Amino acid sequence: MPSFDVVSEVDLAEVDNAVQNVAREISVRYDFKNSKSSLEHKDGVLTVFADDDLKLKQMHEIIRGQLHKRGIEPGMLDEQTVEPAAGMSVRQKIVIKQGLEKELAKKIVKDIKSAKMKVQVAIQGEELRVTGKKRDDLQGAIQFIKDLGLDQPVQFKNFRD
The missing domain is CATH 3.30.70.860 (Alpha-Beta Plaits)
Incomplete structure (x- = not known):
């Protein structure tokens, strides 16, 4: 029958490629100059570190754009609450739904x-x-x-x- x-499902290798592209883009963008903003991927969870809320929003745009280029739709992302980190910086976890x-x-x-x-x-x-x-x-x-x-x-x- x-x-x-x-x-x-999401191909986690494509997520790794997108994370590397995000890191590369952050390193060359002028608005992220002298910034400690970064993105980590571990076991299907993206951790976004940003200096402030504005940089966090900009990083979300970059992340969504790179993931979309890799064929990963925004509906696969489950954004958790924003947590304060050391100093004025913020941290947010994004879980990839599988x-x-x-x-x-x-x-x-x-x-x-x-x-x-x-x-x-x-x-x-x-x-x-x-x-x-x-x-x-x-x-x-x-x-x-x-x-x-x-x-x-x-x-x-x-x-x-």
Whole structure:
């Protein structure tokens, strides 16, 4: 029976590349001259250090731009609260979302079932498996999920006949 998986993943190697590009851009920008602003990536968490709130906002723009160039959508980022650091500087953690959360997965399953599509949906850990009798049904399910307008970007993998 044809099937596919609905996942929400980020390639962490691309995140590393984006972090290196951000560091390079900060080092050459005039408004960051003599600044101690930096960005670190460790285990799917970005830590932003900035001299003040203005530099933090500028770093967010740079980070989003570089991640977008690498194919990582802003919906994959979960920004935590801004914490004061040493002196007047600030620190903020940005968590990169990996996998579908239970509530989002349940919402997708409920919406597909309420649309009375001829597919079956099963939650498997942090992903969904969608199976159906015909390829057209699966393609209709993919389009339906895309049209839901979810906050978190999803990808469709392992499409099998």
